[in-house]
Amino acid sequence: MSFLSKRAQGIAPYTAGEQPQDRTYIKLNTNENPYPPSPRVEEALHTFESAALRRYPRPNADVLRAAIAKREGVAPENVFCGNGSDEVLALTFPAFFDAEGRGACFADLTYSFYEVFAAFFCVPTHIFPLKADFTFDLEGMKGVDCAGYYIANPNAPTGVGIAREEVERFVAALPDKLVILDEAYMDFFGESCVPLTKRYQNVLVVKTFSKSYSLAGIRCGYAVGDAALIDALFRMKDCFNSYPVDMVAEAVCAAAIADEEYYAACTQQVKSERERLRAELQGMGFTVPKSSANFLFAGRAKVCGGEIYRALKAAGVLVRHWQKPLLEDFVRITIGTPQQNDVLLEQLKKILS
Numbered sequence: 001m002s003f004l005s006k007r008a009q010g011i012a013p014y015t016a017g018e019q020p021q022d023r024t025y026i027k028l029n030t031n032e033n034p035y036p037p038s039p040r041v042e043e044a045l046h047t048f049e050s051a052a053l054r055r056y057p058r059p060n061a062d063v064l065r066a067a068i069a070k071r072e073g074v075a076p077e078n079v080f081c082g083n084g085s086d087e088v089l090a091l092t093f094p095a096f097f098d099a100e101g102r103g104a105c106f107a108d109l110t111y112s113f114y115e116v117f118a119a120f121f122c123v124p125t126h127i128f129p130l131k132a133d134f135t136f137d138l139e140g141m142k143g144v145d146c147a148g149y150y151i152a153n154p155n156a157p158t159g160v161g162i163a164r165e166e167v168e169r170f171v172a173a174l175p176d177k178l179v180i181l182d183e184a185y186m187d188f189f190g191e192s193c194v195p196l197t198k199r200y201q202n203v204l205v206v207k208t209f210s211k212s213y214s215l216a217g218i219r220c221g222y223a224v225g226d227a228a229l230i231d232a233l234f235r236m237k238d239c240f241n242s243y244p245v246d247m248v249a250e251a252v253c254a255a256a257i258a259d260e261e262y263y264a265a266c267t268q269q270v271k272s273e274r275e276r277l278r279a280e281l282q283g284m285g286f287t288v289p290k291s292s293a294n295f296l297f298a299g300r301a302k303v304c305g306g307e308i309y310r311a312l313k314a315a316g317v318l319v320r321h322w323q324k325p326l327l328e329d330f331v332r333i334t335i336g337t338p339q340q341n342d343v344l345l346e347q348l349k350k351i352l353s
């Protein structure tokens, strides 16, 4: 006897990167930030009064919304907060796409959760191939008969970014289609399309505290867009979970987003290590697309992706590998501290020799 619904039986869930507990790894597999959160986060945690937890949090995270709005240069009515950007992205599917509609279009090589969400919410999909050099074929994508697009910018797992002007040409040409820009890694690029949300009603930008803010453990993400789009997300939230952002998360994220200076320094360090690591990897014979994120997609070396992953893991360095077409020749390496990156390079040299 199975109590599972047909949907539960049939769906292929997203596979998160491993978080092993068996030993201490140099963990370069889930694009976490190698630096700790801002000291203001520590302070917010210390001054948080646990007695407050007796009550429910603010249903719409209005204190955090105001802090995000200030930082992003928009009004609070243009901001929606959720339990990680995964939850925000999930809510966009029922908010903007119908099961019997024209569906959502995204790249063949992109964040694999889009496909899972589409299946979960019964949204038809159009999978459009990236170009051979892993860049987006936006001209080609324009022609797809769909209701909207999901574009990770920078893309995952390739790291490839699209300049804001190019995105603007795309959204301006398609006023009747919604363009959802997943900017999880945008702070490592600096071409955010948040300014476009003020001029184009068909643009929704989704961001997260997990990467550049070093707060993956707090689970908080947000969307910025026209008030009508934001209202639709609130409608969906209140059909699913009225309090997705807990009190601690709200206090911590509001403190973090105010500390621009601290995070700018961490981001700069990650970016400069990214360039050093890429040059070293290319020197070893890896193909490495230019990355605008906090990770590198490296492959087609003389040892295959799976072997590199296994040998690195045995040596205590964890990277991400997928045994899937288009991906199996590559590994995705999160940028660590200079010391961690040195260990990675040293181990890779051994593996390749």
Ligand code: PMP
Residues within 6 Å of the ligand: 083, 084, 085, 086, 087, 111, 152, 155, 156, 182, 184, 207, 208, 209, 210, 216, 220, 221
């Ligand atoms: N978008 C992309 C492209 C990602 O790689 C991730 C991290 N797995 C997310 C969104 C979700 O991040 P979070 O839920 O931690 O905000």
